[in-house]
Amino acid sequence: MKKVIEVSKLKKVYGSKEAVQNISFKIMENEILGLLGPNGSGKTTTIGMLLGLLKPTSGEILIEGKKIEKNRIEILERLNFISPYIELPKKLTVKQNLIVYGKLYKIKNLIRTMDYLTEKLRLENLLDRVTGELSSGQKNRVSLAKALINEPNILLLDEPTASLDPEVGDFVRTFIENYKKEKKISILLASHNMNEVTRLCNSVIMMKEGKIIDKGTPQNLINKHGRKNLEEVFLKLSRSNNEFY
Amino acid sequence: MSFTRIYGLFLRHFFLITRSFPRVLDLIYWPTIQITLWGFISNFFATHTTYYNNAVGVILTCAILYDFLFRTSIGFNMLFLEEIWSRNFTNLFIAPIKIGEILTSLVITALIRALIGLIPAILLTSPLFGISILELGIFLFFLFLSLYIFGITLGVLVSSGLLRFGPSFENIAWSTMFLLAPFGCIYYPIDILPEIFQKIAYLLPLVYIFEEARNILINQSIDLNNIYNAFILNGIYFVLSIVLFYYSFNVAKKKGTLINMGE
Numbered sequence: 001m002k003k004v005i006e007v008s009k010l011k012k013v014y015g016s017k018e019a020v021q022n023i024s025f026k027i028m029e030n031e032i033l034g035l036l037g038p039n040g041s042g043k044t045t046t047i048g049m050l051l052g053l054l055k056p057t058s059g060e061i062l063i064e065g066k067k068i069e070k071n072r073i074e075i076l077e078r079l080n081f082i083s084p085y086i087e088l089p090k091k092l093t094v095k096q097n098l099i100v101y102g103k104l105y106k107i108k109n110l111i112r113t114m115d116y117l118t119e120k121l122r123l124e125n126l127l128d129r130v131t132g133e134l135s136s137g138q139k140n141r142v143s144l145a146k147a148l149i150n151e152p153n154i155l156l157l158d159e160p161t162a163s164l165d166p167e168v169g170d171f172v173r174t175f176i177e178n179y180k181k182e183k184k185i186s187i188l189l190a191s192h193n194m195n196e197v198t199r200l201c202n203s204v205i206m207m208k209e210g211k212i213i214d215k216g217t218p219q220n221l222i223n224k225h226g227r228k229n230l231e232e233v234f235l236k237l238s239r240s241n242n243e244f245y
Numbered sequence: 246m247s248f249t250r251i252y253g254l255f256l257r258h259f260f261l262i263t264r265s266f267p268r269v270l271d272l273i274y275w276p277t278i279q280i281t282l283w284g285f286i287s288n289f290f291a292t293h294t295t296y297y298n299n300a301v302g303v304i305l306t307c308a309i310l311y312d313f314l315f316r317t318s319i320g321f322n323m324l325f326l327e328e329i330w331s332r333n334f335t336n337l338f339i340a341p342i343k344i345g346e347i348l349t350s351l352v353i354t355a356l357i358r359a360l361i362g363l364i365p366a367i368l369l370t371s372p373l374f375g376i377s378i379l380e381l382g383i384f385l386f387f388l389f390l391s392l393y394i395f396g397i398t399l400g401v402l403v404s405s406g407l408l409r410f411g412p413s414f415e416n417i418a419w420s421t422m423f424l425l426a427p428f429g430c431i432y433y434p435i436d437i438l439p440e441i442f443q444k445i446a447y448l449l450p451l452v453y454i455f456e457e458a459r460n461i462l463i464n465q466s467i468d469l470n471n472i473y474n475a476f477i478l479n480g481i482y483f484v485l486s487i488v489l490f491y492y493s494f495n496v497a498k499k500k501g502t503l504i505n506m507g508e
Contacts, residue, residue, distance in 0.1 A: 076341035103253025
């Protein structure tokens with residue numbers, strides 16, 4: 001399998017604060033990597049650097065073998081992102097939003113792509129509704145449609161099921177699982193839902209205070225730390241002062 | 246440059262305007278009120294002073310020209326602020342769209358917004374006050390073009406501030422035009438200003454544009470130097486604003502403003 005994302009000695013400093021400290025990791029083709037850590041551990045900063053929204057202080061990011069700073073447009077055409085903290089224009093209808101982003105991503109068969117996503121994400125009855133008037137679950141599905149409009153090779157998901165009820169949360173997780181199987185894409189998943197991470201991720205890296213303090217498959221981490229589940233591992237690592245790898 | 250991406254971003258704002266009748270009304274409402282108000286004030290001056298033979302025509306024409314500048318600049322800022330208010334900013338900057346494409350799209354959309362507001366106001370001046378801005382002739386085009394470039398320049402400068410400092414810069418976005426208006430000599434000749442202010446005013450293209458508008462209407466003559474000077478200054482400021490925008494974008498990437506931009 002080939003490396004899709006390769007991060008080497010990545011560092012981000014804001015004034016005197018080191019938000020991310022020399023982290024290195026890679027994501028392979030058709031892999032879901034979980035990015036875990038307490039609030040303020042550097043997950044969002046790391047994602048920001050992967051998206052080219054933040055300039056690293058030092059270190060290197062290679063996406064499909066290319067540097068984001070020099071190949072921003074080419075890389076962004078093959079990558080997408082979803083987060084509950086960013087939204088689509090609220091006053092536009094769902095259909096209008098998908099058309100706008102379809103044009104921004106220069107999608108050739110936009111109607112076909114929209115039909116596919118509409119069906120898969122159960123958006124048929126939402127297309128003519130104003131995005132700002134949708135429920136959290138409906139907005140989440142629309143954001144997911146926007147994130148998949150360019151059929152990305154790489155998907156960055158920042159808490160994709162935060163604030164969703166269990167039914168919608170499960171729908172989204174199942175959809176991500178099936179979509180990954182069908183399209184063989186690579187995913188970076190930042191989440192505080194440990195059951196979600198255990199279910200979806202092939203491997204996990206745990207961050208704390210800007211550093212990677214442990215990594216492995218969910219089951220390996222559970223075994224290594226002698227805990228019942230990933231949530232207990234998370235609590236142990238979050239409260240500990242040590243690095244475990 | 247990709248036309249499809251420029252069109253995509255244009256569509257985002259086109260959909261926004263056309264979806265809401267109050268938004269269209271808002272675009273038309275203020276220019277119309279402004280022009281009507283200045284029309285009646287000018288009528289009053291015309292009947293009580295001997296300074297202008299054509300007071301209504303001069304003041305109203307300058308009011309229309311100033312409003313075009315104001316709408317272009319504010320329109321550009323509004324388009325940028327709209328992305329921040331709707332928390333769509335990150336989505337836009339992770340799309341494969343070049344900075345030049347974003348600016349081009351906003352420049353086109355700002356023009357359309359300004360024209361939606363201004364055309365009804367211009368049409369109103371003729372039946373209400375017997376004035377036609379077309380009296381400026383072919384040079385009207387150059388004056389409008391010059392004002393449009395300066396309006397866009399101000400918009401790009403303010404957007405650079407929004408990129409660099411985030412939404413807290415919003416208040417500056419609203420006040421730029423009011424700060425420059427006294428130096429622009431919109432309704433009065435530059436001689437009115439104190440000498441030190443005149444030196445500042447001569448650094449702005451506005452003085453040359455409005456002096457020339459008055460020159461055409463009052464003296465019925467053309468001073469090409471005014472138009473030439475306005476374009477030279479516009480060119481310098483426009484290039485500087487674009488350089489500043491790219492600089493602010495890079496600073497925002499260092500400071501993290503792009504991922505923290507929200508309501």
